[in-house]
Every structure is written in C-alpha cells, then in structure tokens.
Amino acid sequence: MNRKPCEFIVVSNKKTLKELSESKDMGAKLIAGANKAIVVIADGNLADTWVEDSSIALTHMHLMATELDIGSCWVQVHLKTKGDQDCEDVVRDILNLDSHYRIVGILAFGHSNKTPRPYTPEDIDKSKIRYID
C-alpha cells in the first residue's frame, strides 16, 4: 500500500554505539567496534508490513555496503531480549523513541578483518527447493 513506515537513525556517537552493543544478551557486542550503525525503525501504526519493509531496507543496505567495500552485520532486535527486558524496549529507551516505533534490527558498519568468499550457485542446498511442474 506504499505506506513507507521505515525511518533510519544513523549512529556515529561512540557512547550510543556502546549502549546499543549492550542492548541484548548475545550477538550485539560487535556494534561497540563499528564505525557507524543504522537503526531501522518503522511506524507500526502506519503499516502492518513493518517487519517486511524493515527487512527489505536492511537487506538492501547490506548489499550496497558490500558493493562499496564496507563491512556490515545485521543485528536482530525484534524478538530478542536483554535479561527479562524486550530488546526493542531497550533500544527505544537508548534512542528516546516512542513505543509505536518497531525495530527489526540494526546494521553495523566497519571494515571487516576477514572477507568471506562470496557464495556461488553450488552453495545452494537444492533439497530446499521444491518444484511443481
């Protein structure tokens, strides 16, 4: 419906990057060492496709970063926890966001110390593809 619910917060501030790196139990520590991170937020009142729209945005930024020789890593926020807190609540607190903003994830940027080889068609697990002819 072309509602465009996504907004983007570009974080360069080291203190905020550190806070975001501690926003969930596991898998966010790398943000502390990132040069920048983009938090994708979406107005959940505007569109019920906020998960899909945010994921599309994250994926395309991920691909573009690679194209520009910039390392990036997706950090999941939605459905994750920090202790007994919802990770989305923790990130909303850090960024002073209203509760109608939903947060699928954060893309952290930097220079990778190792570059994985690109996937090739041979890497595709063909057993996961079903055909209806």
Ligand SMILES: Cc1cc2nc3c(=O)[nH]c(=O)nc-3n(C[C@H](O)[C@H](O)[C@H](O)COP(=O)(O)O)c2cc1C
């Ligand atoms: C939806 C999604 C959520 C992810 N969340 C995290 C995360 O919270 N922390 C992290 O270090 N990596 C995260 N990743 C990166 C994955 O760990 C990574 O994509 C996976 O290990 C496969 O590596 P590859 O993307 O190089 O094939 C996430 C990736 C996706 C697609």
